[in-house]
Amino acid sequence: MSAERDLVRRADDRSAVFGVVGLGYVGLPLAVEVADAGYTVLGFDLKQAVVDGVNAGTSHIQDVPTARLAPLVEAGKISATSDMSRLSEVDVISICVPTPLSKTKDPDVSFVLSAGQAVAKTVRAGQVVVLESTTYPGTTRELLQPLIESKGLKVGEDVFLAFSPERVDPGNPVWQTKNTPKVIGGVTPACGRVMVALYGPVFDTLVPVSSPEAAELVKLLENTFRSVNIGLVNEMAQVCDRLGVNVWEVIDAAATKPFGFMKFTPGPGLGGHCIPIDPHYLAWKMRALNYKTRFIEVAGEVNSEMPTFWVRKLAEGLNEDSKPVRGSQVLVVGAAYKKDIDDLRESPALDIIRLLLQQGAKVSYHDPYVAQLHEDGVDLSSTDLTAAAVRAADCVLVATDHSSLDFAMIRREAGRVVDTRNALGRLPPA
Numbered sequence: 001m002s003a004e005r006d007l008v009r010r011a012d013d014r015s016a017v018f019g020v021v022g023l024g025y026v027g028l029p030l031a032v033e034v035a036d037a038g039y040t041v042l043g044f045d046l047k048q049a050v051v052d053g054v055n056a057g058t059s060h061i062q063d064v065p066t067a068r069l070a071p072l073v074e075a076g077k078i079s080a081t082s083d084m085s086r087l088s089e090v091d092v093i094s095i096c097v098p099t100p101l102s103k104t105k106d107p108d109v110s111f112v113l114s115a116g117q118a119v120a121k122t123v124r125a126g127q128v129v130v131l132e133s134t135t136y137p138g139t140t141r142e143l144l145q146p147l148i149e150s151k152g153l154k155v156g157e158d159v160f161l162a163f164s165p166e167r168v169d170p171g172n173p174v175w176q177t178k179n180t181p182k183v184i185g186g187v188t189p190a191c192g193r194v195m196v197a198l199y200g201p202v203f204d205t206l207v208p209v210s211s212p213e214a215a216e217l218v219k220l221l222e223n224t225f226r227s228v229n230i231g232l233v234n235e236m237a238q239v240c241d242r243l244g245v246n247v248w249e250v251i252d253a254a255a256t257k258p259f260g261f262m263k264f265t266p267g268p269g270l271g272g273h274c275i276p277i278d279p280h281y282l283a284w285k286m287r288a289l290n291y292k293t294r295f296i297e298v299a300g301e302v303n304s305e306m307p308t309f310w311v312r313k314l315a316e317g318l319n320e321d322s323k324p325v326r327g328s329q330v331l332v333v334g335a336a337y338k339k340d341i342d343d344l345r346e347s348p349a350l351d352i353i354r355l356l357l358q359q360g361a362k363v364s365y366h367d368p369y370v371a372q373l374h375e376d377g378v379d380l381s382s383t384d385l386t387a388a389a390v391r392a393a394d395c396v397l398v399a400t401d402h403s404s405l406d407f408a409m410i411r412r413e414a415g416r417v418v419d420t421r422n423a424l425g426r427l428p429p430a
Protein backbone atom coordinates (compact mmCIF):
# COMPACT_ATOMS: atom_id res chain seq x y z
CA MET A 1 0.00 0.00 0.00
CA SER A 2 1.33 3.49 -0.82
CA ALA A 3 2.30 5.74 2.10
CA GLU A 4 -0.49 8.13 1.10
CA ARG A 5 -3.21 5.46 1.01
CA ASP A 6 -2.01 4.01 4.32
CA LEU A 7 -2.22 7.40 6.03
CA VAL A 8 -5.68 8.10 4.64
CA ARG A 9 -6.84 4.73 5.97
CA ARG A 10 -5.29 5.53 9.36
CA ALA A 11 -7.13 8.86 9.37
CA ASP A 12 -10.41 7.05 8.64
CA ASP A 13 -10.01 4.57 11.50
CA ARG A 14 -8.16 7.12 13.71
CA SER A 15 -5.27 4.73 14.26
CA ALA A 16 -2.76 7.43 13.21
CA VAL A 17 -0.80 8.72 16.21
CA PHE A 18 -0.26 12.48 16.43
CA GLY A 19 2.78 14.15 17.90
CA VAL A 20 2.30 17.78 18.89
CA VAL A 21 5.62 19.58 19.34
CA GLY A 22 5.29 22.57 21.69
CA LEU A 23 2.42 22.39 24.20
CA GLY A 24 1.71 26.11 24.62
CA TYR A 25 -1.21 28.41 23.73
CA VAL A 26 -1.44 26.75 20.31
CA GLY A 27 -0.20 23.20 20.86
CA LEU A 28 -2.25 22.18 23.89
CA PRO A 29 -5.64 23.25 22.45
CA LEU A 30 -4.69 21.43 19.22
CA ALA A 31 -3.70 18.28 21.14
CA VAL A 32 -7.07 18.26 22.91
CA GLU A 33 -9.04 18.66 19.67
CA VAL A 34 -7.01 15.94 17.95
CA ALA A 35 -7.61 13.57 20.88
CA ASP A 36 -11.31 14.47 20.96
CA ALA A 37 -11.51 13.48 17.29
CA GLY A 38 -10.41 9.97 18.32
CA TYR A 39 -6.68 10.01 17.62
CA THR A 40 -3.99 9.25 20.21
CA VAL A 41 -1.65 12.19 20.92
CA LEU A 42 1.89 12.28 22.23
CA GLY A 43 2.84 15.85 23.13
CA PHE A 44 6.45 17.04 23.12
CA ASP A 45 7.83 19.97 25.07
CA LEU A 46 11.29 20.94 26.21
CA LYS A 47 9.93 22.26 29.50
CA GLN A 48 9.69 19.37 31.95
CA ALA A 49 7.14 21.28 34.07
CA VAL A 50 4.80 21.49 31.06
CA VAL A 51 5.25 17.76 30.34
CA ASP A 52 4.67 16.81 33.98
CA GLY A 53 1.59 19.03 34.17
CA VAL A 54 0.03 17.51 31.06
CA ASN A 55 0.79 13.96 32.26
CA ALA A 56 -0.91 14.84 35.55
CA GLY A 57 -3.94 16.02 33.55
CA THR A 58 -3.44 19.62 34.68
CA SER A 59 -3.76 22.38 32.10
CA HIS A 60 -1.49 25.43 32.16
CA ILE A 61 -3.43 27.05 29.28
CA GLN A 62 -6.50 29.08 30.14
CA ASP A 63 -8.42 27.99 27.01
CA VAL A 64 -8.04 24.32 27.92
CA PRO A 65 -9.88 23.61 31.17
CA THR A 66 -8.27 20.91 33.32
CA ALA A 67 -11.74 19.29 33.37
CA ARG A 68 -11.36 18.76 29.62
CA LEU A 69 -7.72 17.66 29.61
CA ALA A 70 -7.80 15.29 32.61
CA PRO A 71 -10.25 12.69 31.18
CA LEU A 72 -8.28 12.54 27.91
CA VAL A 73 -5.05 11.92 29.85
CA GLU A 74 -6.76 9.34 32.06
CA ALA A 75 -8.12 7.55 28.99
CA GLY A 76 -4.60 7.37 27.55
CA LYS A 77 -5.55 9.61 24.59
CA ILE A 78 -2.99 12.31 25.54
CA SER A 79 0.41 11.93 27.12
CA ALA A 80 3.52 14.09 26.98
CA THR A 81 7.28 13.71 26.93
CA SER A 82 10.43 15.79 26.68
CA ASP A 83 12.24 12.92 24.96
CA MET A 84 12.37 14.07 21.34
CA SER A 85 13.65 10.67 20.16
CA ARG A 86 10.08 9.42 20.70
CA LEU A 87 9.11 11.39 17.58
CA SER A 88 9.82 8.10 15.79
CA GLU A 89 6.66 6.67 17.46
CA VAL A 90 4.21 9.10 15.88
CA ASP A 91 2.76 9.32 12.38
CA VAL A 92 1.83 13.00 12.24
CA ILE A 93 4.02 15.74 13.70
CA SER A 94 2.35 19.13 14.26
CA ILE A 95 5.00 21.72 15.07
CA CYS A 96 3.63 24.49 17.33
CA VAL A 97 6.79 26.15 18.66
CA PRO A 98 7.31 29.90 19.17
CA THR A 99 8.41 32.19 16.35
CA PRO A 100 9.51 35.40 18.10
CA LEU A 101 11.59 38.29 16.82
CA SER A 102 15.24 38.78 17.61
CA LYS A 103 16.40 41.96 19.37
CA THR A 104 16.86 43.53 15.93
CA LYS A 105 13.25 42.64 14.97
CA ASP A 106 14.33 39.92 12.54
CA PRO A 107 12.56 36.53 12.55
CA ASP A 108 13.92 34.10 15.10
CA VAL A 109 13.17 30.69 13.61
CA SER A 110 15.59 28.89 15.92
CA PHE A 111 12.72 27.01 17.64
CA VAL A 112 11.36 25.79 14.29
CA LEU A 113 14.86 24.82 13.25
CA SER A 114 15.53 22.87 16.44
CA ALA A 115 12.13 21.11 16.19
CA GLY A 116 12.91 20.31 12.53
CA GLN A 117 16.34 18.97 13.47
CA ALA A 118 14.74 16.75 16.12
CA VAL A 119 12.27 15.45 13.50
CA ALA A 120 15.14 14.85 11.03
CA LYS A 121 16.97 12.61 13.52
CA THR A 122 14.18 10.04 13.66
CA VAL A 123 12.22 10.67 10.46
CA ARG A 124 10.90 7.52 8.76
CA ALA A 125 8.79 6.73 5.71
CA GLY A 126 5.07 7.24 6.29
CA GLN A 127 5.44 10.28 8.57
CA VAL A 128 3.67 13.60 8.02
CA VAL A 129 5.04 16.92 9.27
CA VAL A 130 2.81 19.97 9.49
CA LEU A 131 4.14 23.35 10.62
CA GLU A 132 1.60 25.44 12.55
CA SER A 133 3.86 28.25 13.78
CA THR A 134 3.43 31.63 12.10
CA THR A 135 6.41 32.33 9.90
CA TYR A 136 7.70 33.99 6.73
CA PRO A 137 6.74 32.57 3.33
CA GLY A 138 9.22 29.93 2.31
CA THR A 139 9.99 28.49 5.77
CA THR A 140 8.25 25.15 5.17
CA ARG A 141 9.90 24.50 1.84
CA GLU A 142 13.29 26.14 2.41
CA LEU A 143 13.95 25.29 6.05
CA LEU A 144 11.95 22.14 6.87
CA GLN A 145 11.91 20.22 3.60
CA PRO A 146 15.73 19.76 3.41
CA LEU A 147 15.77 18.52 7.03
CA ILE A 148 12.97 16.05 6.41
CA GLU A 149 14.56 14.78 3.23
CA SER A 150 18.05 14.58 4.78
CA LYS A 151 17.84 10.81 5.12
CA GLY A 152 16.98 10.31 1.47
CA LEU A 153 13.19 10.22 1.92
CA LYS A 154 11.18 12.12 -0.70
CA VAL A 155 8.50 14.61 0.32
CA GLY A 156 5.21 13.80 -1.42
CA GLU A 157 6.08 10.10 -1.82
CA ASP A 158 7.69 8.66 1.33
CA VAL A 159 6.98 11.50 3.76
CA PHE A 160 4.56 14.42 3.65
CA LEU A 161 4.97 18.09 4.56
CA ALA A 162 2.49 20.94 4.84
CA PHE A 163 1.95 24.32 6.44
CA SER A 164 -1.29 24.92 8.32
CA PRO A 165 -1.42 28.18 10.26
CA GLU A 166 -2.89 28.10 13.73
CA ARG A 167 -5.50 30.83 14.07
CA VAL A 168 -6.36 30.41 17.75
CA ASP A 169 -7.59 33.57 19.49
CA PRO A 170 -6.95 32.98 23.18
CA GLY A 171 -9.94 33.82 25.37
CA ASN A 172 -12.39 33.94 22.45
CA PRO A 173 -15.53 32.20 23.72
CA VAL A 174 -17.01 31.63 20.23
CA TRP A 175 -14.17 30.91 17.83
CA GLN A 176 -11.89 28.18 19.05
CA THR A 177 -9.48 25.70 17.53
CA LYS A 178 -12.18 23.32 16.26
CA ASN A 179 -14.67 25.69 14.67
CA THR A 180 -12.17 28.13 13.16
CA PRO A 181 -11.65 27.11 9.52
CA LYS A 182 -8.22 25.55 9.05
CA VAL A 183 -6.08 26.50 6.06
CA ILE A 184 -3.75 23.77 4.71
CA GLY A 185 -1.05 24.13 2.07
CA GLY A 186 0.81 20.93 1.12
CA VAL A 187 4.28 20.99 -0.44
CA THR A 188 2.89 18.62 -3.10
CA PRO A 189 -0.74 17.77 -3.95
CA ALA A 190 -0.32 14.43 -2.15
CA CYS A 191 0.90 16.29 0.98
CA GLY A 192 -2.24 18.45 0.84
CA ARG A 193 -4.51 15.40 0.40
CA VAL A 194 -2.93 13.53 3.31
CA MET A 195 -3.27 16.53 5.66
CA VAL A 196 -6.89 17.10 4.60
CA ALA A 197 -7.65 13.45 5.40
CA LEU A 198 -5.89 13.62 8.78
CA TYR A 199 -7.27 16.99 9.91
CA GLY A 200 -10.77 16.32 8.47
CA PRO A 201 -12.08 14.69 11.65
CA VAL A 202 -10.47 17.36 13.87
CA PHE A 203 -11.74 20.65 12.39
CA ASP A 204 -15.24 21.66 11.29
CA THR A 205 -13.98 23.28 8.07
CA LEU A 206 -10.80 22.81 6.08
CA VAL A 207 -9.53 25.33 3.52
CA PRO A 208 -6.95 23.69 1.27
CA VAL A 209 -4.71 26.07 -0.69
CA SER A 210 -2.27 25.24 -3.46
CA SER A 211 1.07 25.63 -1.66
CA PRO A 212 2.68 26.11 1.74
CA GLU A 213 3.72 29.62 0.66
CA ALA A 214 0.07 30.54 0.08
CA ALA A 215 -0.85 29.16 3.52
CA GLU A 216 2.07 30.99 5.16
CA LEU A 217 0.93 34.23 3.53
CA VAL A 218 -2.72 33.71 4.56
CA LYS A 219 -1.69 33.95 8.20
CA LEU A 220 0.57 36.96 7.58
CA LEU A 221 -2.15 38.74 5.61
CA GLU A 222 -4.68 38.19 8.42
CA ASN A 223 -2.40 39.56 11.09
CA THR A 224 -1.05 42.37 8.94
CA PHE A 225 -4.67 43.33 8.17
CA ARG A 226 -5.31 43.62 11.90
CA SER A 227 -2.10 45.51 12.59
CA VAL A 228 -2.76 48.02 9.77
CA ASN A 229 -6.39 48.60 10.77
CA ILE A 230 -5.50 48.97 14.43
CA GLY A 231 -2.79 51.39 13.33
CA LEU A 232 -5.40 53.37 11.40
CA VAL A 233 -7.76 53.74 14.38
CA ASN A 234 -4.86 54.47 16.70
CA GLU A 235 -3.88 57.29 14.36
CA MET A 236 -7.53 58.38 14.33
CA ALA A 237 -7.41 58.46 18.16
CA GLN A 238 -4.51 60.93 17.96
CA VAL A 239 -6.28 62.96 15.25
CA CYS A 240 -9.46 63.13 17.34
CA ASP A 241 -7.49 64.06 20.44
CA ARG A 242 -6.03 67.07 18.65
CA LEU A 243 -9.46 68.02 17.27
CA GLY A 244 -11.21 67.58 20.62
CA VAL A 245 -13.53 64.88 19.25
CA ASN A 246 -14.39 61.59 20.95
CA VAL A 247 -12.81 58.90 18.76
CA TRP A 248 -15.07 56.12 20.09
CA GLU A 249 -18.17 58.10 19.23
CA VAL A 250 -16.83 58.53 15.68
CA ILE A 251 -15.98 54.84 15.31
CA ASP A 252 -19.29 53.62 16.77
CA ALA A 253 -21.21 55.88 14.39
CA ALA A 254 -19.08 54.81 11.41
CA ALA A 255 -19.75 51.18 12.35
CA THR A 256 -23.49 51.70 11.78
CA LYS A 257 -22.72 51.67 8.05
CA PRO A 258 -23.94 48.23 7.00
CA PHE A 259 -21.31 47.78 4.30
CA GLY A 260 -17.76 48.82 3.51
CA PHE A 261 -16.61 49.46 7.08
CA MET A 262 -15.15 47.10 9.66
CA LYS A 263 -14.91 48.20 13.25
CA PHE A 264 -11.50 48.31 14.95
CA THR A 265 -10.91 50.14 18.20
CA PRO A 266 -7.96 52.16 19.46
CA GLY A 267 -6.05 51.08 22.54
CA PRO A 268 -2.80 51.25 24.45
CA GLY A 269 -0.84 49.66 21.60
CA LEU A 270 -0.38 46.18 20.20
CA GLY A 271 0.25 43.12 22.33
CA GLY A 272 0.40 39.36 22.20
CA HIS A 273 2.53 36.89 20.37
CA CYS A 274 0.99 37.57 16.93
CA ILE A 275 -0.08 41.03 15.80
CA PRO A 276 3.01 43.00 16.91
CA ILE A 277 5.37 40.32 15.58
CA ASP A 278 4.02 38.52 12.53
CA PRO A 279 3.99 41.46 10.08
CA HIS A 280 7.74 41.86 10.72
CA TYR A 281 8.24 38.33 9.37
CA LEU A 282 6.78 39.45 6.06
CA ALA A 283 8.61 42.79 6.08
CA TRP A 284 11.90 40.96 6.70
CA LYS A 285 11.31 38.51 3.85
CA MET A 286 10.40 41.32 1.47
CA ARG A 287 13.44 43.39 2.48
CA ALA A 288 15.54 40.44 1.32
CA LEU A 289 13.75 40.79 -2.04
CA ASN A 290 14.36 44.56 -2.14
CA TYR A 291 10.73 45.47 -1.50
CA LYS A 292 9.62 47.74 1.32
CA THR A 293 6.26 46.79 2.89
CA ARG A 294 5.13 50.35 3.61
CA PHE A 295 1.82 49.67 5.33
CA ILE A 296 3.51 47.32 7.79
CA GLU A 297 6.16 49.91 8.66
CA VAL A 298 3.70 52.76 9.16
CA ALA A 299 1.24 50.69 11.20
CA GLY A 300 4.12 49.42 13.35
CA GLU A 301 5.29 52.99 13.98
CA VAL A 302 1.83 54.30 14.92
CA ASN A 303 0.99 51.32 17.12
CA SER A 304 4.27 51.43 18.99
CA GLU A 305 3.79 55.16 19.73
CA MET A 306 0.55 54.51 21.62
CA PRO A 307 2.01 53.90 25.11
CA THR A 308 3.80 57.26 24.82
CA PHE A 309 0.58 58.92 23.63
CA TRP A 310 -1.39 57.65 26.65
CA VAL A 311 1.34 58.56 29.13
CA ARG A 312 1.32 62.06 27.63
CA LYS A 313 -2.47 62.17 28.08
CA LEU A 314 -1.98 61.16 31.70
CA ALA A 315 0.68 63.85 32.23
CA GLU A 316 -1.64 66.48 30.69
CA GLY A 317 -4.45 65.35 33.00
CA LEU A 318 -2.28 65.54 36.08
CA ASN A 319 -1.06 68.95 34.94
CA GLU A 320 -4.66 70.17 35.01
CA ASP A 321 -4.75 69.07 38.65
CA SER A 322 -1.47 70.96 39.22
CA LYS A 323 0.37 67.71 39.83
CA PRO A 324 3.60 66.49 38.24
CA VAL A 325 3.93 62.88 37.10
CA ARG A 326 6.89 62.50 39.47
CA GLY A 327 5.59 61.39 42.83
CA SER A 328 1.98 60.95 41.68
CA GLN A 329 0.20 57.69 42.51
CA VAL A 330 -0.87 55.98 39.31
CA LEU A 331 -3.01 52.85 39.44
CA VAL A 332 -2.79 50.88 36.19
CA VAL A 333 -5.84 48.66 35.71
CA GLY A 334 -5.03 45.56 33.65
CA ALA A 335 -1.64 44.23 32.60
CA ALA A 336 -2.46 41.44 30.12
CA TYR A 337 -2.34 42.43 26.46
CA LYS A 338 -6.07 41.96 26.03
CA LYS A 339 -9.19 41.34 28.05
CA ASP A 340 -9.96 38.12 29.92
CA ILE A 341 -6.62 36.41 29.39
CA ASP A 342 -3.42 36.10 31.42
CA ASP A 343 -0.95 36.59 28.54
CA LEU A 344 1.63 39.32 29.15
CA ARG A 345 3.63 38.85 25.96
CA GLU A 346 4.39 42.20 24.30
CA SER A 347 1.70 43.78 26.49
CA PRO A 348 1.61 47.57 25.99
CA ALA A 349 0.61 47.91 29.66
CA LEU A 350 4.21 47.00 30.48
CA ASP A 351 5.51 49.81 28.25
CA ILE A 352 3.12 52.23 29.91
CA ILE A 353 4.24 51.14 33.39
CA ARG A 354 7.90 51.44 32.37
CA LEU A 355 7.37 54.95 30.99
CA LEU A 356 5.53 56.02 34.14
CA LEU A 357 8.27 54.62 36.38
CA GLN A 358 10.92 56.39 34.29
CA GLN A 359 9.07 59.65 34.87
CA GLY A 360 9.03 59.06 38.62
CA ALA A 361 5.38 58.07 39.11
CA LYS A 362 4.50 55.76 42.00
CA VAL A 363 2.91 52.95 40.03
CA SER A 364 0.71 50.15 41.28
CA TYR A 365 -1.39 47.83 39.16
CA HIS A 366 -4.34 45.48 39.38
CA ASP A 367 -4.96 42.49 37.12
CA PRO A 368 -7.14 39.58 38.20
CA TYR A 369 -5.19 37.26 35.85
CA VAL A 370 -1.64 38.45 36.53
CA ALA A 371 -0.53 38.25 40.17
CA GLN A 372 3.06 39.39 39.62
CA LEU A 373 4.99 41.45 37.10
CA HIS A 374 8.66 40.61 36.85
CA GLU A 375 9.50 42.00 33.45
CA ASP A 376 12.52 43.97 32.36
CA GLY A 377 12.67 46.80 34.88
CA VAL A 378 9.16 46.24 36.30
CA ASP A 379 8.78 44.36 39.60
CA LEU A 380 5.28 44.68 41.02
CA SER A 381 2.53 42.59 42.62
CA SER A 382 -1.12 43.10 41.76
CA THR A 383 -2.94 45.18 44.38
CA ASP A 384 -6.62 44.79 45.24
CA LEU A 385 -8.98 46.94 43.22
CA THR A 386 -10.79 48.55 46.14
CA ALA A 387 -12.65 51.85 46.26
CA ALA A 388 -9.98 53.08 48.68
CA ALA A 389 -7.17 52.18 46.25
CA VAL A 390 -8.97 53.95 43.41
CA ARG A 391 -9.62 57.04 45.55
CA ALA A 392 -5.98 57.11 46.68
CA ALA A 393 -4.68 57.24 43.10
CA ASP A 394 -3.97 60.62 41.51
CA CYS A 395 -4.85 58.94 38.24
CA VAL A 396 -6.24 55.54 37.23
CA LEU A 397 -5.06 54.33 33.83
CA VAL A 398 -7.20 51.59 32.27
CA ALA A 399 -4.89 49.43 30.14
CA THR A 400 -6.97 46.24 29.87
CA ASP A 401 -10.77 46.03 30.00
CA HIS A 402 -11.18 42.60 31.65
CA SER A 403 -14.91 41.79 31.82
CA SER A 404 -14.81 41.03 35.56
CA LEU A 405 -13.51 44.48 36.55
CA ASP A 406 -15.83 46.94 38.28
CA PHE A 407 -15.53 49.94 35.97
CA ALA A 408 -18.65 51.52 37.49
CA MET A 409 -16.81 51.67 40.79
CA ILE A 410 -13.76 53.19 39.07
CA ARG A 411 -15.99 55.83 37.46
CA ARG A 412 -17.59 56.58 40.83
CA GLU A 413 -14.45 56.69 42.97
CA ALA A 414 -11.60 57.87 40.73
CA GLY A 415 -10.47 61.49 40.74
CA ARG A 416 -9.00 61.18 37.26
CA VAL A 417 -9.07 58.36 34.71
CA VAL A 418 -7.16 57.81 31.47
CA ASP A 419 -9.11 55.10 29.72
CA THR A 420 -7.21 53.57 26.80
CA ARG A 421 -10.04 51.09 26.10
CA ASN A 422 -13.15 53.25 26.54
CA ALA A 423 -14.24 50.81 29.27
CA LEU A 424 -15.95 53.60 31.21
CA GLY A 425 -17.45 55.15 28.09
CA ARG A 426 -19.27 51.88 27.43
CA LEU A 427 -20.98 51.83 30.84
CA PRO A 428 -24.66 52.72 31.06
CA PRO A 429 -25.19 56.30 32.32
CA ALA A 430 -24.64 56.56 36.09
Ligand SMILES: NC(=O)c1ccc[n+]([C@@H]2O[C@H](COP(=O)([O-])OP(=O)(O)OC[C@H]3O[C@@H](n4cnc5c(N)ncnc54)[C@H](O)[C@@H]3O)[C@@H](O)[C@H]2O)c1
Nearest residue numbers: 022023024025026045046096097098099115133134166168
Ligand atom coordinates in the same frame (compact mmCIF):
# COMPACT_ATOMS: atom_id res chain seq x y z
N1 LIG B 1 -0.71 32.44 21.06
C1 LIG B 1 -1.48 32.75 20.05
O1 LIG B 1 -2.50 33.41 20.19
C2 LIG B 1 -1.17 32.28 18.64
C3 LIG B 1 -2.19 32.30 17.69
C4 LIG B 1 -1.94 31.85 16.40
C5 LIG B 1 -0.66 31.42 16.07
N2 LIG B 1 0.33 31.43 17.01
C6 LIG B 1 1.65 30.95 16.60
O2 LIG B 1 1.83 29.65 17.12
C7 LIG B 1 3.19 29.44 17.47
C8 LIG B 1 3.30 28.97 18.91
O3 LIG B 1 2.85 30.01 19.76
P1 LIG B 1 2.36 29.76 21.24
O4 LIG B 1 1.65 31.00 21.65
O5 LIG B 1 1.65 28.45 21.36
O6 LIG B 1 3.77 29.65 22.00
P2 LIG B 1 4.01 29.16 23.50
O7 LIG B 1 5.26 29.82 23.96
O8 LIG B 1 2.75 29.29 24.30
O9 LIG B 1 4.28 27.59 23.37
C9 LIG B 1 5.34 27.05 22.70
C10 LIG B 1 5.82 25.80 23.46
O10 LIG B 1 6.82 25.18 22.64
C11 LIG B 1 7.83 24.67 23.49
N3 LIG B 1 9.04 24.49 22.67
C12 LIG B 1 9.87 25.43 22.19
N4 LIG B 1 10.81 24.87 21.40
C13 LIG B 1 10.56 23.54 21.38
C14 LIG B 1 11.17 22.44 20.74
N5 LIG B 1 12.21 22.60 19.94
N6 LIG B 1 10.65 21.21 20.96
C15 LIG B 1 9.57 21.05 21.75
N7 LIG B 1 8.93 22.07 22.38
C16 LIG B 1 9.43 23.29 22.19
C17 LIG B 1 7.94 25.71 24.58
O11 LIG B 1 8.54 25.14 25.74
C18 LIG B 1 6.48 26.10 24.80
O12 LIG B 1 5.85 25.32 25.81
C19 LIG B 1 3.91 30.74 17.15
O13 LIG B 1 4.46 30.66 15.88
C20 LIG B 1 2.79 31.75 17.15
O14 LIG B 1 3.08 32.85 16.32
C21 LIG B 1 0.10 31.83 18.30
